[in-house]
Amino acid sequence: MPVLGMVGGGQLARMTQQAAIGLGVTLRVLSGSPDDSAARVVSGVQIGDHDSLEDLQSFAKGCDVITWDHEHVPGPYIQALENAGTVCRPGSAALLHAQDKLVMRARLSEIGAPCPRFAAVPAEAPLAFVETFGREAGWPLVLKAARGGYDGKGVWVCGSLEDAVPVLQRALNEGITLLAEAYVPFRRELAALVARSQYGQGAAYPIVETVQRDGICHEVISPAPGLPAHVAEEAQRLALDIADRLGVVGLLAVELFETGSGDLLVNELAMRPHNSGHWTIEGSRTSQFEQHLRAVLDLPLGVTTPTAPYVVMANVLGGNDSDVYSRYIHVMAHDPGVKVHFYGKDVRPGRKIGHVTALGDSLEDVRERARHAADYLRWGPSLRGPDSIEGDA
Amino acid sequence: MPVLGMVGGGQLARMTQQAAIGLGVTLRVLSGSPDDSAARVVSGVQIGDHDSLEDLQSFAKGCDVITWDHEHVPGPYIQALENAGTVCRPGSAALLHAQDKLVMRARLSEIGAPCPRFAAVPAEAPLAFVETFGREAGWPLVLKAARGGYDGKGVWVCGSLEDAVPVLQRALNEGITLLAEAYVPFRRELAALVARSQYGQGAAYPIVETVQRDGICHEVISPAPGLPAHVAEEAQRLALDIADRLGVVGLLAVELFETGSGDLLVNELAMRPHNSGHWTIEGSRTSQFEQHLRAVLDLPLGVTTPTAPYVVMANVLGGNDSDVYSRYIHVMAHDPGVKVHFYGKDVRPGRKIGHVTALGDSLEDVRERARHAADYLRWGPSLRGPDSIEGDA
Numbered sequence: 001m002p003v004l005g006m007v008g009g010g011q012l013a014r015m016t017q018q019a020a021i022g023l024g025v026t027l028r029v030l031s032g033s034p035d036d037s038a039a040r041v042v043s044g045v046q047i048g049d050h051d052s053l054e055d056l057q058s059f060a061k062g063c064d065v066i067t068w069d070h071e072h073v074p075g076p077y078i079q080a081l082e083n084a085g086t087v088c089r090p091g092s093a094a095l096l097h098a099q100d101k102l103v104m105r106a107r108l109s110e111i112g113a114p115c116p117r118f119a120a121v122p123a124e125a126p127l128a129f130v131e132t133f134g135r136e137a138g139w140p141l142v143l144k145a146a147r148g149g150y151d152g153k154g155v156w157v158c159g160s161l162e163d164a165v166p167v168l169q170r171a172l173n174e175g176i177t178l179l180a181e182a183y184v185p186f187r188r189e190l191a192a193l194v195a196r197s198q199y200g201q202g203a204a205y206p207i208v209e210t211v212q213r214d215g216i217c218h219e220v221i222s223p224a225p226g227l228p229a230h231v232a233e234e235a236q237r238l239a240l241d242i243a244d245r246l247g248v249v250g251l252l253a254v255e256l257f258e259t260g261s262g263d264l265l266v267n268e269l270a271m272r273p274h275n276s277g278h279w280t281i282e283g284s285r286t287s288q289f290e291q292h293l294r295a296v297l298d299l300p301l302g303v304t305t306p307t308a309p310y311v312v313m314a315n316v317l318g319g320n321d322s323d324v325y326s327r328y329i330h331v332m333a334h335d336p337g338v339k340v341h342f343y344g345k346d347v348r349p350g351r352k353i354g355h356v357t358a359l360g361d362s363l364e365d366v367r368e369r370a371r372h373a374a375d376y377l378r379w380g381p382s383l384r385g386p387d388s389i390e391g392d393a
Numbered sequence: 394m395p396v397l398g399m400v401g402g403g404q405l406a407r408m409t410q411q412a413a414i415g416l417g418v419t420l421r422v423l424s425g426s427p428d429d430s431a432a433r434v435v436s437g438v439q440i441g442d443h444d445s446l447e448d449l450q451s452f453a454k455g456c457d458v459i460t461w462d463h464e465h466v467p468g469p470y471i472q473a474l475e476n477a478g479t480v481c482r483p484g485s486a487a488l489l490h491a492q493d494k495l496v497m498r499a500r501l502s503e504i505g506a507p508c509p510r511f512a513a514v515p516a517e518a519p520l521a522f523v524e525t526f527g528r529e530a531g532w533p534l535v536l537k538a539a540r541g542g543y544d545g546k547g548v549w550v551c552g553s554l555e556d557a558v559p560v561l562q563r564a565l566n567e568g569i570t571l572l573a574e575a576y577v578p579f580r581r582e583l584a585a586l587v588a589r590s591q592y593g594q595g596a597a598y599p600i601v602e603t604v605q606r607d608g609i610c611h612e613v614i615s616p617a618p619g620l621p622a623h624v625a626e627e628a629q630r631l632a633l634d635i636a637d638r639l640g641v642v643g644l645l646a647v648e649l650f651e652t653g654s655g656d657l658l659v660n661e662l663a664m665r666p667h668n669s670g671h672w673t674i675e676g677s678r679t680s681q682f683e684q685h686l687r688a689v690l691d692l693p694l695g696v697t698t699p700t701a702p703y704v705v706m707a708n709v710l711g712g713n714d715s716d717v718y719s720r721y722i723h724v725m726a727h728d729p730g731v732k733v734h735f736y737g738k739d740v741r742p743g744r745k746i747g748h749v750t751a752l753g754d755s756l757e758d759v760r761e762r763a764r765h766a767a768d769y770l771r772w773g774p775s776l777r778g779p780d781s782i783e784g785d786a
Contacts, residue, residue, distance in 0.1 A: 002718070014414060017414060018415065020434075021410060021434045022674075022734050024717075026433065039436075040419070040436060041414045041435075042434075042436060043432075043433060043438065045436065285730055285732075286729075294725065298722075299721055299725050300722060300726040300729060302730070303729045303730045307700050328692055332693040336679075336693060336694060339678075340415075341415050
């Protein structure tokens with residue numbers, strides 16, 4: 001049986017372990033700490049730094065294939081591994097598009113994938129550039145760090161040139177490359193999740209709606225309610241096409257804006273199991289984690305048939321106390337059909353520490369069940385945080 | 394989060410790890426070897442002997458609750474753990490009924506559960522006793538070791554007194570206590586799987602048909618085809634009642650004979666995840682492994698709703714070469730909906746090394762899919778063993 005190495009010990013590696021156990025594939029992880037989410041549940045853990053070429057090289061030695069729990073491994077290090085014969089999936093050339101938003105935007109525009117208007121902010125006279133960009137594309141506009149952002153970090157919506165000044169200053173101080181993008185007044189956010197194997201086989205999951213709060217995914221609804229079938233198909237084709245053109249091997253998540261007129265624009269790319277696909281563990285005949293394994297190991301892909309008409313996943317964020325487990329009893333007794341996932345992470349307020357999944361025939365009912373469970377696990381019987389202005393229930 | 398200790402490192406502990414990862418429960422296993430099925434995929438492995446009280450005691454120290462991957466831990470040792478304050482689930486008093494067939498038969502008869510006629514074979518003049526039993530109950534009869542048998546081992550169907558002689562001789566030599574049972578000319582074998590929590594909550598899975606060959610389970614069909622609804626309900630009630638009367642905490646599998654006249658008789662009991670319940674991983678909203686965790690941890694039980702009209706599981710037995718993985722490609726390409734489970738065990742001919750699950754609307758189709766996948770994984774393109782007289786395909 002092959003040995004798969006995953007760089008990073010977060011919850012994605014943790015849930016990949018569940019799928020690896022099923023297939024009999026040995027999973028090893030390179031993890032920063034033995035307390036990391038995946039490191040707690042994998043026997044083959046190497047403690048090391050994904051920013052160290054030496055650690056990556058020694059990790060790669062024991063593995064047949066290397067894949068990624070996150071996008072933070074430096075591209076040149078991945079190239080060095082590849083040059084030494086390590087099989088990396090996705091490879092450095094594809095992964096670059098999930099690591100660098102400027103590279104991604106340029107390439108997507110080249111292949112005709114719909115994107116918001118964008119431009120690199122030059123190091124010289126950036127304020128004048130942003131002023132011009134804002135005049136042409138309209139305000140507000142969005143400034144983004146080309147690299148390193150996630151969960152809303154590294155993204156600044158600027159209503160005016162005044163808002164842009166401190167962002168530009170910070171970018172200058174910290175050596176951050178910025179891009180400017182037209183702000184998309186979207187109706188909602190969608191995500192297209194596909195897999196592509198080395199053979200070029202593709203598989204697409206239903207298009208989902210993702211509901212964000214403060215830049216963090218709170219809820220995923222599968223399928224996206226009321227999305228016309230031809231738009232859903234268009235989104236699936238777009239994602240499969242991007243995977244193919246970029247040479248992705250493994251999963252590709254394409255985060256999309258649906259505009260007021262129903263058009264789709266690409267927001268972000270990720271090349272790994274993705275929060276928008278956690279619902280597939282119970283909601284699809286093949287979970288995204290199993291699918292990723294199959295894709296990176298050159299195995300034929302599995303069916304993506306849903307197991308229920310509606311599936312809703314809600315993220316569980318950390319509340320103000322760490323005792324999540326004592327709340328299992330209420331959640332499970334209240335709803336014996338809801339599925340609780342906990343990532344074994346220390347609880348910190350606002351941190352993603354788990355998720356819940358509900359499924360069934362009635363969207364309203366399924367959504368309420370998932371929300372109740374997630375809110376209860378976070379806050380307990382009050383179902384809302386002490387500082388909430390609006391109730392979360 | 395609680396720490397659950399499972400004594401034994403087989404495939405049941407391995408699949409329990411998948412459920413434990415989901416719930417955020419830390420699973421530790423006491424395993425005879427680091428190469429055992431579960432030991433390969435659990436970070437908290439203690440290598441030790443389930444027959445050593447010292448090993449059990451040191452293992453129990455780090456665990457909140459202890460449960461069992463098999464029935465082979467000596468009862469007095471479990472009692473010693475309990476007396477020292479270790480929470481054992483199921484406890485020694487209940488588990489005894491899964492460890493000793495004489496105790497089980499006596500107790501089930503006492504509570505009115507339907508059993509074949511049985512009697513303990515006395516140490517003195519056993520041959521005369523068996524002759525009398527055979528005359529009264531009829532030939533063939535079945536001799537069974539009261540303890541230690543599994544997968545057909547320790548069970549001898551005797552057509553005549555002549556057949557019984559070597560069994561009695563062996564029992565005498567090896568100090569085995571035997572019981573005699575009337576042979577049940579059953580139409581087929583069924584299994585009832587239920588869970589019971591410490592609180593007394595119960596949950597029942599659909600009644601399944603189990604197809605055995607040479608004493609080894611080959612195929613499980615859920616639900617048992619053509620079983621009248623009132624018989625299925627009766628079987629579920631019987632299993633829930635046994636769980637309650639015996640004080641089982643955790644899963645209870647009741648293996649049943651369905652006689653020609655449609656009556657049910659109890660064959661065996663097991664108090665752990667059971668081969669007849671592997672189909673629940675994909676085929677039920679709550680897998681047996683999650684259910685067992687919930688029951689032994691005092692959590693409310695999950696729904697047992699099936700995810701498809703028919704679910705068929707087929708065991709994968711070892712063939713004549715160890716290279717099972719190279720056959721994944723065919724199986725997955727042939728049927729992208731079939732689910733492959735491999736236990737990470739070394740391949741030996743006839744050994745249970747994994748299972749496959751198929752599900753769908755047509756029983757015939759689902760059964761054929763599961764069989765094909767299991768046969769291919771065992772034998773490769775020939776789909777039959779070199780010594781087969783009848784084809785297995």
